[in-house]
Amino acid sequence: MKASNAKRRYLTQRVAISVLAVSLALVVIPVIGIIIYMIANGYSSLSWEFLTASPSQAGKAGGILPAILGTVYLMLGTILFALPIGVMAGIYLSEYTRANWLTRLINMAIVNLAGVPSIVFGLFGLAVFVLGLNLGMSLLAASLTLAAQALAMTITTSREAIMAVPKEYREGSLAIGVSRWQTIRHVVLPQAAPGILTGAILAMSRAAGETAPIIVVGAAFLVGGLPGSPFDRFMALPYHLYTVSAHIPGMPSEIKWGVALVLIAMVLLFNILAGIVRIKTRKR
Amino acid sequence: MTIGNLVTLKTDPANTRAAEDGHCLRLQQVNLYYGDFHAVKDVSLDIGARSITAIIGPSGCGKSSMLRLFNRMNDLIPSARVEGLVEFDGVDIYQSGIDVVELRKRVGMVFQKPNPFPMSIYDNVAFGPRRHGIRNKRILDEIVEKSLIQAAIWDEVKDKLGQSGLSISGGQQQRLCIARVLAVEPEVILMDEPCSALDPIATLKIEDLMRILSTNYTIVIVTHNMQQAARVSDMTAFLMVGEDRAGMLVEYAHTNEIFTNPKNKKTEDYITGRFG
Numbered sequence: 398m399k400a401s402n403a404k405r406r407y408l409t410q411r412v413a414i415s416v417l418a419v420s421l422a423l424v425v426i427p428v429i430g431i432i433i434y435m436i437a438n439g440y441s442s443l444s445w446e447f448l449t450a451s452p453s454q455a456g457k458a459g460g461i462l463p464a465i466l467g468t469v470y471l472m473l474g475t476i477l478f479a480l481p482i483g484v485m486a487g488i489y490l491s492e493y494t495r496a497n498w499l500t501r502l503i504n505m506a507i508v509n510l511a512g513v514p515s516i517v518f519g520l521f522g523l524a525v526f527v528l529g530l531n532l533g534m535s536l537l538a539a540s541l542t543l544a545a546q547a548l549a550m551t552i553t554t555s556r557e558a559i560m561a562v563p564k565e566y567r568e569g570s571l572a573i574g575v576s577r578w579q580t581i582r583h584v585v586l587p588q589a590a591p592g593i594l595t596g597a598i599l600a601m602s603r604a605a606g607e608t609a610p611i612i613v614v615g616a617a618f619l620v621g622g623l624p625g626s627p628f629d630r631f632m633a634l635p636y637h638l639y640t641v642s643a644h645i646p647g648m649p650s651e652i653k654w655g656v657a658l659v660l661i662a663m664v665l666l667f668n669i670l671a672g673i674v675r676i677k678t679r680k681r
Numbered sequence: 682m683t684i685g686n687l688v689t690l691k692t693d694p695a696n697t698r699a700a701e702d703g704h705c706l707r708l709q710q711v712n713l714y715y716g717d718f719h720a721v722k723d724v725s726l727d728i729g730a731r732s733i734t735a736i737i738g739p740s741g742c743g744k745s746s747m748l749r750l751f752n753r754m755n756d757l758i759p760s761a762r763v764e765g766l767v768e769f770d771g772v773d774i775y776q777s778g779i780d781v782v783e784l785r786k787r788v789g790m791v792f793q794k795p796n797p798f799p800m801s802i803y804d805n806v807a808f809g810p811r812r813h814g815i816r817n818k819r820i821l822d823e824i825v826e827k828s829l830i831q832a833a834i835w836d837e838v839k840d841k842l843g844q845s846g847l848s849i850s851g852g853q854q855q856r857l858c859i860a861r862v863l864a865v866e867p868e869v870i871l872m873d874e875p876c877s878a879l880d881p882i883a884t885l886k887i888e889d890l891m892r893i894l895s896t897n898y899t900i901v902i903v904t905h906n907m908q909q910a911a912r913v914s915d916m917t918a919f920l921m922v923g924e925d926r927a928g929m930l931v932e933y934a935h936t937n938e939i940f941t942n943p944k945n946k947k948t949e950d951y952i953t954g955r956f957g
Contacts, residue, residue, distance in 0.1 A: 495759050565796035569858065572752065573809040573865045574786025583812065584798060 435661065439654030447655060452619065456641045457648060461656055463623050467536070467616070467631040468605050468663065470624060474540025475547050475604040480597045482544075483551025487593070490552070491559040492581055511549035518546040519610030527614050534615035537627035542614050543607055547600040554596025558589035591678035595671045602667035606660065608635040618644075634660040705730035705869065705899045706751055711765035713746055715758060720746045722927035723765075726918060730868075733891060733900045735914035735936065737907055739956070742920045743928020744903040748871050751901065752788040753781050769869070786813070788869040789862035794878050795854035797846030797861070802829075802838050805846040805857055809865035824864050832860035833890045852883025856890065863894075870894065872902040876909065888913045907952055911940050919948045 450460030494500045522542025532538040562585045570580040616636040624631045638656045641648050704727040713721035721743045728734050736744045746755065753774065755761040767774050774784055786809075797805050806825045815821055825842070829835040834856040838849065846857055855875055862870055872891075876884040891900055891913055904910050910917050917939040919932045932939060932948045943949045950956055 563796075565792065565794060566798060568754070568757075568790075568792060569796040569798065569861070570808070570812075571757070572754065572785055572790035572792070573862055573867075574782050574784070574789075575809060575812045576782045579812045583808070588799065 432661070435654055435658050439651055439656075439658040442649075442651040442655030443658065448659070451622070455619070455645050456637070456652065457645070461632075461634070461637060461659065463620060464632040464634045464637040464656070465659065465663075466623055467633040468635075468660070470536055470631065471540060471543060471611070471633055472601045472605050472667075474536065474627070475543040476597055476601050478541055478544035479547035479551045479600060480593075483548055483597075483600075484555045484593055486548075486552045487555025487559055488581060488586075491556045492577070492585075507549055507552050511553070513546075514609075515546060515607055516609040516613070518542055519613035521545065522610060522614040533628060534617075534630055535628045536615065536624055536631045538614045539611045539616065539631070539633075540627075542610050543604040546607070546610065547604055550600040550603070551593075551596055554599075555589070555593045558592025558596070559585055561592065562588040591674055595675050598667050598671040598674065602664045602671075605664055605667070606635055608639055612636055634663070704728060705770060706901070707766070707768040708747075708750065709766040709768070711750065711763065711767055713743070713750060713755065714760075714762045714764075716760040719925060719927035721750070722923065722925070722929050724920075724928075724930045726930060726933045728899065728901060728916070730899050731895060731897065732915040733895045733902065733913055734916045734918065735910035736901065736903045736918045736920060737905075737910045737951075738920035738928070738931075739922070739951070740905070741928075742922045744920055745873050746928065747920065748873055748901060748903050749790075751869065751871055752785045752790055754785075754790065756781065786865050787867050788871060789865065789867035790871040790873065791855070791858050791862055791875050793874040795851055795858055797854050797857050799845065799847055801843050802846050802849070802857060803842040806860050806864045809861060813865065828860040828864040829857075831863050831894070832856045833886065833893070834860060850883070852879050852886060855879060855883070855887060859887075859890065859894075867898070869899045869901065872900065874903055874905060877905060884909070907940075911936060919943075919945075919951065921947055921951070 447460045448465065449462050451463055452461060453459035490500070490503070494503075519542060522538060522545065526532050526538040526541045527534055530538075532541075566584050566588065567580055570584045571577070575583075611633055615630050616633045617630045618632070618637065618640045620630055620632050634656060638653065638660060641656060642653050706728040707726070709725050711721060711724050712719065724747060736747060738744050749755045750763065750767050751769065751774075755763065763775055769784065769788060772779075798808060800808075803825055806828050807821045810821060810824050815824070826835065826839075829838060834853055837853060838844075838857070841848075846854065849857065855878075859870070859875075876887050879887065888909065891902070894900060895915075902910075902914065914936045917934065917936045918930060919939065920928050921931045923929045932943060932945045934944070938944075939948060940952055943952065
């Protein structure tokens, strides 16, 4: 009786582990598959010219430099607005609010903000930044729009990182007559910085991939020359990819995959960067 | 909240060491609540300047809560409420207009778990003075050295001031935390079970240090360890939980008295190890 029980337990365990392993494989294999497929199909289009020239013949020839630069500017613009506001809101939420219904409501609103479809942010940006503030269809309007979308993430990660700083550090500082703000500024923030930074980098890489909202607020398929001012219209990799894939007849497929490859490489690069930041700081 | 209001907390060191009758800290019929929970009930006691006062009692009897009355550390808990009079240097420190930051500068605190900041030993000690506006490198150097010497740890760390405060042993970390408090030149040092995370040798070092510091500072220490209270303190306060689970002061007297001739039966039971 006892022996058969043990046998059954052993079998159940084997089955459970197998199911888990298969699930993992189901997740990992497609990801690797996509990347391999993309490299295999897009590799031939990658060249120095592809990365450093402007497109010609409606993107069928030339390069994608304006789109790469546009995406880089968008990422920087997004973080320029989303990080400071996100950190400040995170500080306020974690350090200065009390747990009451209003705080719960605000937290719920932030969580829901993350769930708003990106095209809705596009419409919001069109109404508020392009038309309302009269910024026009521009890099600036698009950065602000993507920043609004990224806020949910930067606020949440900042708040979590700040709350993860042990209370002993705060107490040690407050107990020697250091003010609350100085404690936050000199003890809490340096401790929370890696977490905040990781969140910011991930928010940036997500902004890099957004397509729908930027179409509404200023992305263009072909712009003469590189973006020169924040008020210019701009090209961006995801929108370029969408257009060459869906709207240009006779587009060589290696160009589509080449654009996708460059976009994925940029996003991956940022995710790896976030990982490095996290590992480096865990060692400390 | 401004410094101007602080005139009430006298700043001339000559007058500040003690009020006229020699006491430095005073509780008068103090009650402390956390929401509905009555943590400290009706406690009155006077603590003399430049002495060591031990607060002893079983777990959960409100010792730490009582200690945290003196630097208003309970303020960090939103539901905490204090009734009665808490005086430092003859001033009611719970009256409106008291600058809590200034109060905590003068009434420093050392915690149960050594909590050096994750920065260098030097920066740990210089942290308080820097926040209080001292920028001059030479003055900071002097303060850091003086504080580390006072905390009896200078010889052990003088060659590695740039190393992380977390890289030294637990006992050293606790003395570093004491140095960090001394660096802002307080008058009172509150110690919340400062040795409970330390081995016996590190504990003895801290106790020796307390004896030396008590010639210049008023020290109040919460301890679980009765032998420690007996070894180190001048006065002992024994706290216990009443029927309503609120912490009450059972007996407060000279340490000799408490340990050799306690007036209260409960005190005797506790110190002879019959409970707790």
